[in-house]
Amino acid sequence: MIVQFDEKGRIFHLVSDPVHSAIALNMQRMGANYLDLEPVDGVSFECDIMRDWVDKGEIKPRPVFDLPDLVEIAADGSDSHQIAGLPDPCLVRIDGEEISVEGGELTIAADMPAEYEIRFVQWPYIEHVLKVIAR
Amino acid sequence: MTNRVLLDASGLKISQPGYDVFSTPNRFMNFTSDWAQANMHTKGVVYLYSGQYSQTVYFGTSFSTHPLAIFRAQYDGSADFCYIGGTHDTRIIIALTPSYFTFTKKINNTGTLSYYVTEYYA
Numbered sequence: 001m002i003v004q005f006d007e008k009g010r011i012f013h014l015v016s017d018p019v020h021s022a023i024a025l026n027m028q029r030m031g032a033n034y035l036d037l038e039p040v041d042g043v044s045f046e047c048d049i050m051r052d053w054v055d056k057g058e059i060k061p062r063p064v065f066d067l068p069d070l071v072e073i074a075a076d077g078s079d080s081h082q083i084a085g086l087p088d089p090c091l092v093r094i095d096g097e098e099i100s101v102e103g104g105e106l107t108i109a110a111d112m113p114a115e116y117e118i119r120f121v122q123w124p125y126i127e128h129v130l131k132v133i134a135r
Numbered sequence: 136m137t138n139r140v141l142l143d144a145s146g147l148k149i150s151q152p153g154y155d156v157f158s159t160p161n162r163f164m165n166f167t168s169d170w171a172q173a174n175m176h177t178k179g180v181v182y183l184y185s186g187q188y189s190q191t192v193y194f195g196t197s198f199s200t201h202p203l204a205i206f207r208a209q210y211d212g213s214a215d216f217c218y219i220g221g222t223h224d225t226r227i228i229i230a231l232t233p234s235y236f237t238f239t240k241k242i243n244n245t246g247t248l249s250y251y252v253t254e255y256y257a
Contacts, residue, residue, distance in 0.1 A: 013181050016179050020176055020194075
């Protein structure tokens with residue numbers, strides 16, 4: 001199996017066994033980032049293109065956010081919900097706008113009833129969607 | 136009358152009406168036992184993250200024309216589409232050439248493309 005990845009360790013291409021020799025040669029010639037993993041006793045290496053990443057030349061599972069899926073708060077401007085333990089910095093996307101959260105903590109408050117979707121998209125974490133309902 | 140059936144040491148060939156089985160290329164065949172020898176050249180999967188729109192996969196060799204290739208595309212892990220050869224639809228483009236294919240998505244969702252490229256070409 002060939003695992004091709006970018007400079008952040010994001011895996012974007014897997015070539016299944018049996019790998020044609022010309023493919024690895026071509027990647028080498030193009031200077032691509034890749035791992036060429038030979039089958040062991042006829043068994044191919046296991047790699048999940050969406051849930052694994054390459055860190056220091058090794059395939060590892062991507063970490064997951066320890067976050068709830070839903071948070072409900074009162075839409076009175078004073079009630080809030082604190083999220084702690086985030087990686088620092090942590091990239092989040094709210095209504096399509098990206099914000100970098102510093103310090104590992106995020107406080108959610110609202111003064112108008114609405115539903116929000118906060119996407120935690122910090123690499124290499126697996127993306128997490130938090131729904132916020134302010135009533 | 137055109138010769139349409141050929142049985143020799145290489146196998147069996149049947150050409151389409153009006154095409155001479157001795158000289159016509161495979162794309163004008165109704166059947167050829169060469170199709171049973173469409174060995175796999177490569178197979179795998181390409182993943183486009185949100186914000187990425189295109190990825191090229193090289194075959195490491197150049198066929199004389201487009202190889203027979205089968206693709207399966209998924210968007211956000213839900214919808215599922217299969218294609219034989221390239222495609223150009225409202226969501227994706229698969230541009231198949233003799234030496235590579237390029238997978239392009241027109242939507243900003245994640246996209247997965249499984250592919251199977253044979254060594255067979257017409």
